[in-house]
Amino acid sequence: MDKPGKYYITTPIYYVNARPHIGHTYTTVACDTVARRQRMMRYDTWFLTGTDEHGQKIERAAVAAGCSPQEFADRVSGEFRQLWERMKLSYDDFIRTTEPRHIRGMQALFKRLMERGYIYKGSYSGQYCVFDELYVDVTEPGAPCPECGRPTETVKEENYFFKLSAMEGPLLKLYTENPDFIRPEARRNEVISFVRSGLRDLSVSRTTFSWGIPVPGDEKHVIYVWLDALANYITAIGYGSDDPKDKKKFERYWPADVHMIGKEIVRFHCVYWPAFLMAAELPLPKSIIAHGWLLFEESKMSKSRGNIVRSETILDTLGADTLRYFLLREIVFGGDGSFSFDALVQRFNADLANGLGNLSSRTLSMITRYFDGEIPYPSPGARDASDDAVAELAAKTIAEFHAQFEQFQFSRALETAWGLVAAVNKYIVEHEPWALAEKEDQDSRARLATILHTSAEALRIVTALVHPVIPESTARIWEQLGLGDISKLNLPGLAWGQLPLHTKLGKVEAVFPRADKGTIERMQQMEQERAGQAAAETTGESKPAALPTAAAPVAPVAPAAPTNNTITIDDFAKVELRVGQVKVAEKVKGADKLLRLEVDLGTETRQVVAGIAKAYDPEKLIGRKVVIVANLAPRKLRGLESQGMIVAASLGDDGVPVLAGFLEDVPVGARLK
Numbered sequence: 001m002d003k004p005g006k007y008y009i010t011t012p013i014y015y016v017n018a019r020p021h022i023g024h025t026y027t028t029v030a031c032d033t034v035a036r037r038q039r040m041m042r043y044d045t046w047f048l049t050g051t052d053e054h055g056q057k058i059e060r061a062a063v064a065a066g067c068s069p070q071e072f073a074d075r076v077s078g079e080f081r082q083l084w085e086r087m088k089l090s091y092d093d094f095i096r097t098t099e100p101r102h103i104r105g106m107q108a109l110f111k112r113l114m115e116r117g118y119i120y121k122g123s124y125s126g127q128y129c130v131f132d133e134l135y136v137d138v139t140e141p142g143a144p145c146p147e148c149g150r151p152t153e154t155v156k157e158e159n160y161f162f163k164l165s166a167m168e169g170p171l172l173k174l175y176t177e178n179p180d181f182i183r184p185e186a187r188r189n190e191v192i193s194f195v196r197s198g199l200r201d202l203s204v205s206r207t208t209f210s211w212g213i214p215v216p217g218d219e220k221h222v223i224y225v226w227l228d229a230l231a232n233y234i235t236a237i238g239y240g241s242d243d244p245k246d247k248k249k250f251e252r253y254w255p256a257d258v259h260m261i262g263k264e265i266v267r268f269h270c271v272y273w274p275a276f277l278m279a280a281e282l283p284l285p286k287s288i289i290a291h292g293w294l295l296f297e298e299s300k301m302s303k304s305r306g307n308i309v310r311s312e313t314i315l316d317t318l319g320a321d322t323l324r325y326f327l328l329r330e331i332v333f334g335g336d337g338s339f340s341f342d343a344l345v346q347r348f349n350a351d352l353a354n355g356l357g358n359l360s361s362r363t364l365s366m367i368t369r370y371f372d373g374e375i376p377y378p379s380p381g382a383r384d385a386s387d388d389a390v391a392e393l394a395a396k397t398i399a400e401f402h403a404q405f406e407q408f409q410f411s412r413a414l415e416t417a418w419g420l421v422a423a424v425n426k427y428i429v430e431h432e433p434w435a436l437a438e439k440e441d442q443d444s445r446a447r448l449a450t451i452l453h454t455s456a457e458a459l460r461i462v463t464a465l466v467h468p469v470i471p472e473s474t475a476r477i478w479e480q481l482g483l484g485d486i487s488k489l490n491l492p493g494l495a496w497g498q499l500p501l502h503t504k505l506g507k508v509e510a511v512f513p514r515a516d517k518g519t520i521e522r523m524q525q526m527e528q529e530r531a532g533q534a535a536a537e538t539t540g541e542s543k544p545a546a547l548p549t550a551a552a553p554v555a556p557v558a559p560a561a562p563t564n565n566t567i568t569i570d571d572f573a574k575v576e577l578r579v580g581q582v583k584v585a586e587k588v589k590g591a592d593k594l595l596r597l598e599v600d601l602g603t604e605t606r607q608v609v610a611g612i613a614k615a616y617d618p619e620k621l622i623g624r625k626v627v628i629v630a631n632l633a634p635r636k637l638r639g640l641e642s643q644g645m646i647v648a649a650s651l652g653d654d655g656v657p658v659l660a661g662f663l664e665d666v667p668v669g670a671r672l673k
């Protein structure tokens, strides 16, 4: 067998305009699990995460929070590190884009791109979206951004441009020759069609604000925040440093084996990043894996729609392993998954408490009781076909688990492992070892030993396989099995029949206490308290981009009521505003202003007819989160029933609509109040 080499895996670096939420946890846990397993497979593994701290959005958020951009970045970046430390994530390095090592490396990369003729100076006048930090392809001043719908700003500036247009051919060649470069397939197809539609040169500097890395030799320009952010993957491992130690590290680990990302940043990673690297003549990452989104459901047990967005609540109640297991088991990697307290508690009870927890505690406590806490000898004369079936299934489980995990199919790999858990639990129930224990004869005693040995061996195998996913609880089971320190386990050599006879068990105790209805209530309570705290703090980053108070553009708008007419909070409470997500959007025949939308409100899907066709192309709206007046009486527009109204600002004399939206990720179904 070849000696395993190195393995370099990264999360995206998280933008410090928002605090860590469960979506960040999901990506980071997935990478942590892969990194842990690669280390167990004896790879020289390097796992990088970090924070992205420059750009106009951060500069503005700092102003709103009344502090300097650096202070603002320090605070939010600190929150990420605190959470990851609390979860005991195994990252090897945490890069911040405000660190000298990054600034030095970024400037070296910029210089290299200039020297090679891929960056040139030009001038630009056009519409700029502050939210996306992108120049966008619209012409009218103030027109909505085609990416996010927020109003754009007119910007005229001298800019440095990257010759992205020269990269169309090389990029398409890359995607064709390396089908695994972008996974899953659906993302790959999107990227290919985006590149085929033509690439224009990309502006890679700004002069309209100063919170960024200065362009070397022309310091009134700062480097475009996406170029700055993407470069972290090389600057963190020593790119641009003259120190021989750094040079060696860069040569050791680059190119990355996996950049794991969310699907919303595919274009930056799969188009811009390889283009920058090719232009700089640097090796390309081997693979970019895009996962789906975590959507939120309301808890069925709750009257209030408590949407969990923070990991801390789960850590405080069910622990880090439960959160890790849930995220990787419940969500088919690559697709979208949904999150609710109910689903979390159900998974915990079914798979962890009843499944693995039961297997562990009944096997180990019977060995303690009947064999004085020593793994018994499985007499060959006392074996039957059912014992062999468990051994065969275990061998098959090892092979399948490895294969699925290597394809990032975490959910299927865990399903495979739990197939063995269920089979052994069934085997125990069918053979009733407790009944055999009551008999005194030699045969019964030999049979009992064989059954308990078989069960303990299967438990050892499952525990070893799933250790990267639930590191804490498997370490405890391993100790109870009397096997000592699980980090010394030889995962590549894992096979049936390695459990040493007469191993003395450790102290046996339950690893997963059952959760009850009270657990859900406690979590909801904690979420509400946390939400209250967050609202009380004025960090400025959690304000919605547009407040849902503007008139809707759908129906002819009545003259505005006199502004001195105030309403009470109870009047306002009558209006049910909810976050929805557009699933379907299409033009309404014969009405050039109207779009027919199907909007997911979490609990149901509504048809809404909205007068926004002139400002929004239907295909750009799909997937977008919008604000819906959910309790408006239905009415008919052009023969179509509109079940609710979409909230938008109305700009200028023509009432150009701009949809209300949020700067932070908000769960579908959340109520605005």
Ligand SMILES: [Zn+2]
Pocket: 129, 130, 131, 132, 145, 146, 147, 148, 149, 150
């Ligand atoms: Zn935008």
